[in-house]
Amino acid sequence: MARPADRNAKVDLLAAAEVVFAEHGLDQARVDDITARAGKSKGAFYLHFESKEDAFREIIESLLARLHACVREQADAPLAASPSEYLRTWHAKDLEIFEFFWQNRRLMRLLFEGGRSADYAYLTDAFAERSRAQMEPQFRAAVAAGLLRDDFDVNIAIRLVSGAYEGVARDVIRLDTKPDLAHITRQLQRFILTGLASPMLRTGVLENDR
């Protein structure tokens, strides 16, 4: 037999903690605020979590787990046969992930801001690193398949691309109303693929390169 009261208590506390952490960050969040918002006692909090940090960790870990599940789900799709199929798949994946960002924007902001605590500042980098790591094999595969140019320093290219993704993601999650994610991600894809150079300037670019 489950003990629903118990489960609900933890769920309530987690929900409240999520809000309070998202608003105040780890350091400035007070356990009192969390329990008051959850309508639970302080004792209940420590019944379910070892410490304030533990609750924070649990929330962040859950977020990361769901995020990675979402990303992996996208990543596991096979390289499409045709170029246009490839683009369609890619775009669908991006949209899926940006939808996740939007759904979890409060927590994603907290993540991007390192939990607003020195102790979790590493989260920001860790997330970026992980994104890059996740991106690399797909990128290399695309290069190998002749879909992407091979005259780039792949590491740097990845860095740039993931930077663009992260930058856009940061923008999206701080909006108040939901933007047209499909449009944004399509532009992002197009930007990555075609660049901004006008034909006239393209000559200059080639000149400029050795």
Place this chain on the structure above:
Amino acid sequence: MARPADRNAKVDLLAAAEVVFAEHGLDQARVDDITARAGKSKGAFYLHFESKEDAFREIIESLLARLHACVREQADAPLAASPSEYLRTWHAKDLEIFEFFWQNRRLMRLLFEGGRSADYAYLTDAFAERSRAQMEPQFRAAVAAGLLRDDFDVNIAIRLVSGAYEGVARDVIRLDTKPDLAHITRQLQRFILTGLASPMLRTGVLENDR
């Protein structure tokens, strides 16, 4: 005639505060740590700063002032005559700014991480916003001059480009050894200008666009 002010006192304190804030963030930095590191007394700290936050603000404001001075200096250069001149100028500007990032990487990280305190989380966004604002007129000028394509949503393009810059900047400032900034910025420029699409894929891209 009085015991002369230790002209270095404030400088020492600021230097120590910079280190401590960079390491622990605003909330977890202890005034004791700062003064101990500076070899000064606690009283000395409050002789020069109204409060812990005041010292933090002073450090951040100084960083932002120097940063904006650096950016403005770059921005004020006129649009170059020839495309290749334009590219050279652009690259030089970027390099200058990335040098600044590298020189001040400890503080830039703190800035990017919102002071690691809920109270200054806005810094992250404020900086991104400002960067975008600074970029916009230059971008539009380049489009008007036929240097950049005009079939992009400019706002989104700026968002993407500034995202790429920010992402790369975040990467750079967390390295332990100085990377080849000229290389990175050149790749960044080239990436922005030419994109990643292979000729074969380029067709797909065009197809994909309505």
Place this chain on the structure above:
Amino acid sequence: MARPADRNAKVDLLAAAEVVFAEHGLDQARVDDITARAGKSKGAFYLHFESKEDAFREIIESLLARLHACVREQADAPLAASPSEYLRTWHAKDLEIFEFFWQNRRLMRLLFEGGRSADYAYLTDAFAERSRAQMEPQFRAAVAAGLLRDDFDVNIAIRLVSGAYEGVARDVIRLDTKPDLAHITRQLQRFILTGLASPMLRTGVLENDR
């Protein structure tokens, strides 16, 4: 179901605070002293009071409330029919109030000494002012009833009488052993009514007045 509130906690803290404030005044009283004396933790103090000053205020306000209740109770009695009844009633009232002073002599001293803090120095005057205000209607009624002389400047007479009361009260509350309050108040009453002049001098006094 919870660890039940130590119903005595606040009472203990107030009792301890009373002693410590009475001994050291507001400024020099240390919260540590209060909690140590109460056998409570520092946290417990802030569980019941907003601040040190808040506890002080509560103590003083309670004293004033009880004092005014006592005074009002006396004041509400009607003017007696006969002179001797009037005197008896008056004396009984005084005795009641002086008993209150004696019972609360530690706090009354603190009150008379303005909480031994610049912030509450006004208490001394406020109390005197209030006493005078309370006395005035009774005084005027007694004059109207022909019980008291009408050839005095009433305001000054009240000032003198309340001064005498206050002076005697200040004396009484700093004694170590309880004096014969009935005797003192009777003498005080007699003094107010008849003065000290010997018959021989009385003539001179009356001459002296215009």
Place this chain on the structure above:
Amino acid sequence: MARPADRNAKVDLLAAAEVVFAEHGLDQARVDDITARAGKSKGAFYLHFESKEDAFREIIESLLARLHACVREQADAPLAASPSEYLRTWHAKDLEIFEFFWQNRRLMRLLFEGGRSADYAYLTDAFAERSRAQMEPQFRAAVAAGLLRDDFDVNIAIRLVSGAYEGVARDVIRLDTKPDLAHITRQLQRFILTGLASPMLRTGVLENDR
């Protein structure tokens, strides 16, 4: 040769200290305030005084010395020959002392309020005690001379009289504009000598006494 600069410095500091102590009491007065008001350095303060308390003591002692000089001057006058001469002399003495109170009202308030510090709360009582002590021989002499009634408990009578004086003094020194001190002291004297009872009540009072 005197060192006028030095002397002036101390005088300036004392004057400033007087104002600051009178306003904030001992505990809440800051040495900084005193030196700033005096236009001197903190070093100068400690050149002339051992400590903040020392300066306070010096000010209070000076006040008491001048006060006692004034009182003694009055006290040393011989008992006058005739009753009316006695009354005139007494009144003149009182007026002199009340003039002193008025001249030094800021400091007298501080004195009456125990320096607004637990450490000097005793001043209030010490002053009252001393006043009583000073009054006693004169009182007894007057009784012996048949000028004052002898059917009073002398100690209590003194207490009452000095209480009345103290009460009136407290009133006077907190006024903003100088009152008619001669009038007040005359009324005070008359009150002490004759009391307030109407002829009608006097009968009852005498009955009431055993």
Place this chain on the structure above:
DNA sequence: TATGAATGAGCGTTCATTCAT
């Protein structure tokens, strides 16, 4: 003698965590 920057002990208050019921 005079200066005023520097010192550091001291204290009010907060809040994560514990524990008696």
Place this chain on the structure above:
DNA sequence: CATGAATGAACGCTCATTCAT
């Protein structure tokens, strides 16, 4: 399991006093 009063370590800030010049 649940409660919430109690605990006490921690830390920001003040200000009397010292001392190098």
